[in-house]
Amino acid sequence: MKPVSNNNERWEEKLKALTFNVKQIQDNLLEEILTPNLKTEYLQRFHMDRFDKELFKKNVPVVTYEDIKPYIDRVVNGESSDVMSARPITGFLLSSGTSGGAQKMMPWNNKYLDNLTFAYDLRMHVITKHVKGLEEGKGMMFLFTKQESITPSGLPARVATSSYFKSDYFKNRPSNWYYSYTSPDEVILCSNNTQSLYCHLLCGLVQRDEVVRMGSIFASVMVRAIKFLETYWEELCSNIRTGHLSQWITDLGCRSSVSLVLGGPRPDLADTIETVCNQSSWEGIVKRLWPNTKYIETVVTGSMGQYVPTLNYYCSDLPLVSTTYGSSETTFGINIDPLCKPEDVSYAFMPNMSYFEFITMDGDKRDVVDLQDVKLGCTYEPVVTNFSGLYRMRVGDILMVTGFYNNAPQFKFVRRENVVLSIDSDKTNEEDLFKAVSQVKLVLESSDLMLVDFTSYADTSTFPGHYVIYIEVKDKEGESKKKKYVELNEDVFSKCCSVMEDSLDNVYKRCRFKDGSVGPLEIRVVRQGMFDSLMDFFISQGASIGQYKTPRCIKSGKALEFMDECVVARFFST
Template identity: 55%
Template sequence: MDGKKLEYKGDEALKELQKLTLEADKVQEDLLKSILTRNKMTEYLQKHMTGVSMSDVHEFKKKVPVITYKDIYPYIKRIANGEESSVISGHPITEMLSSSGTSGGKPKLTPSIAEDLDRRTFVYNLIMPIMNQYVTGLDDGKAMFLYFVKAEMSTPCGLPARTVLTSYYKSKHFKLRSRDLYNDQTSPDEAILCDDSNQSMYCQLLAGLIHRQQVTRLGAVFASALLRSISFLERNWISLCNDIRTGQLNSMITDSGCRLAMSAMLKLADPRLADEIENICSRRSWKGIVCDLWPKAKYIEAVVTGSMSQYIPALEYYSRGKLPLVCTMYASSECYFGVNLKPLSDPANVSFTLLPNMCYYEFIPLGESETYMDEDEEISLDRLVELVQVKIGCYYELVVTTFSGLNRYRVGDVLQVNGFHNKTPQFRFICRRNVILSIDSDKTNEEDLHKSVMTAKRLLEPYNALLVEYTSYADTSSVPGHYVLYWEIKHCTPSVLDKVISPLGPKVLQDCCIAMEEDLDYVYRRCRTHDKSIGPLEIRVVKTGTFDSLMDLFIKQGASINQYKTPRCIKSDAALKLLNSNVKACFFSPRNPTWIPL
């Protein structure tokens, strides 16, 4: 597909969206034929489709297997070491995209071709036309989006190896965004493109504060990154105010691009603005701080689905619940998939319309128990269904075929169909397939773990305490093994109007332990109560800032601040060592959870 056909903006973009979703079946069929025609001479397709027409869709579906990353990795490794792209792709592989690496334990490398940037830009160009249907006046101000790049690496043959967002931010597409009326951002490109995340964060927050009266929307890619920025602001607002008051940039900013851009933005001292910010930030309580610092903001944009929904209460606390939480799109390192056509919907009801021109989609139907399918399980080809064949209410695992050489690749996302837009299904993101806790015959996936944590954390609310972050670990060092939850808890400073409350005591945390166990599934509760094969669930409360340190650890190991998601199940020895070194107190479930034999 020619990149020129993807350069739609404004009303044209919405018209193209309507056309694509009305003709989803035809678009998908044509796209698969195009992929097969282009990649017909690749070693991979020749291996599986020898002796047939390479544009034969039927033969593709009959003979090409469903794969996981470990199946395609040998081919990717060969290209990374210098072999021709024709191993898997009919077009040159221009870069390798690195995943966040926090779900499966280490980053994966995904091949990418030049026109993939056109496809990503097509998705980005849909966002504002969709938002403009629901929110007015966005062209009257600036966007304060906190974006970060990760230092690039190279494969042995010299191909760039970087995150998908770093790739986009360093592309001509991102640089040309300023021509769009709706892409007037507070942060200069020099601050966004700074490899030092602390300097980048400082400069982007400074720029956002300087333009505080012009900000009409704000956010970050993931909710966790936005909350990390607020935490950074709590620690550095005095220095930021001093920069604005004196018109002189803090000496900690040593990056030449940042110094030049931010010094030009500061220009003159502005004591009045500094006083305004100081008066807000020096309050006892930071409840509603986002609305107070950026009073004209109309919404917060960030991923708040899946495990990111953990951060919704914190975002609502800092925005006093006044700003809608908007999740605009669904994407991964492998491919950008779809958009949210109802961006102001409640985060719990967010669904994404998959765009038929991004890749060829297939789906593995899942029963409830199959949500936990092992990635090593062989998938029967006649089990797969096409995009327009999925059924409302049913669960599926996503499989994609891309122009860059992924053929029938299991992305690892579990989705549920909850509607259609024209002929195109809309999906709710459920969880990542391979994030589970297991001690015995129990299998706790990310969604179930998250649901139980959400149930338990409500017990903290009467004590003005907020669960900032959590992760888990299956501790099998003793018999029986048990689930360990690491919790970082923030004790919110009450405003003068709040009533005096009792301190958070040990019994409350013990109650949280049993509340989680009561909310976990039948098999877990049977193992705990009847089989005695799982020990009492444990909550380890860690020091403030521990999860920031955990993020720093993963960033040092290759993760991106932009794409980082706290791993909900820890598999890294170094990460466990860090968490355990910051434990303040431990609490165990005081009794067995309820279990009734079937």
């Protein structure tokens, strides 16, 4: 293994070169992408007979997924990759599929993994500049693989993380601290997510003194892991005490590899863990069970910001670190200031990942500008041209420029453009919804209640239509463990409805109170554990546990039926 200091110097030089030479790297990258693809049917359609950046911008349109989907479908069904890409398409990446209700399939080849691995190595370098002593321990990372499907073309369709974990990039990863996990690879590769999660926790508990970092791809998975621990800690302690894995863990890879980690009976360790878990409050439980943990690595931006208070409760003062911004289209960039507060997270775009353009979102005019031409304080939607046959495709995220690292713009995630509630002329986006829910949380907290999670939908089955907010609540300080049901005070929840409406924008208020085109907002309280069940529902419908994000606006009829079956009380604004 190379000395850490020498390795850091090498990566620091790479980061400096990347972030100073943004325009040149982007121009060279576009030429590298386009030149081999000029003969593809897609680019021929737009008369691209030579590489010319201005010709590309003039002739090739900015598109959505629905525009490019017919070409993707042709490759999915067995036509040659050169319909859209001269580089062979070797599979398809599935989006998380929880925002709009259907998973998108993005063409994919190993260049995606090249970029992803590069970003992982780069963020490893950045973290070591801010956190010391990481090379002395392991990561307890809740990483999962979802079973792939095979398309009619014979090519696999997987979520991005599964593509990485099943690749030689992961199998042959460097033997340094960043890629050293408490869980054996067999646990990560297990297709049964429940068995995998149990084994992740068991391995992490056995090696509790070696854990220096903990995390998951998204914050929702980290929260789920802690809740799972609340349910299973006694059984986990029993496994550690006896040295035998529970019989319901039937995956052969998990059984053999985890049995080696267990290494026989450990009654003293089981007693220690039992004492910690048996305390009345689980506040700070993560730091008490894994005392050497230095930070939590998980995405807490965008819709994942909802989980920050919950993670702060369980993890006490541990920093919540969002390292990377990526999607099924591309890896965008990394967080240069990993120890910043969750609300201050920005990502520096790396110009060697894909060719990036940006649609201006401020004002009425929708110009398209290059990466080096974005302006501080302005908001944009990214447009991606990548190595897998996507040309000028809109991503659907709205980002704000917060600064520059050398010449590389840093972006803060603001919202998903297409996640909105709308009944009439009102348009409530994800950001507005979060602001309104934050007011609900204050009302609940004043009544000794905590908001566990929420989602919403626009109910147009009656006239006038109205907003429906599904929420799950629990008592503060773990009191819900002692009571079977949370007491629901009508005055409290009616006030929650009112403060939500007060927080929404003037267009909503006009429609609601002046025009009468929007009816009273409704809060539906669901039974405890409902949002865990919702995750299970979406996973059963094809979503990935590793990429799952609670949908903030539900559009799936089946999911709505599922939610309504679990409603325990309804309240309306007055």
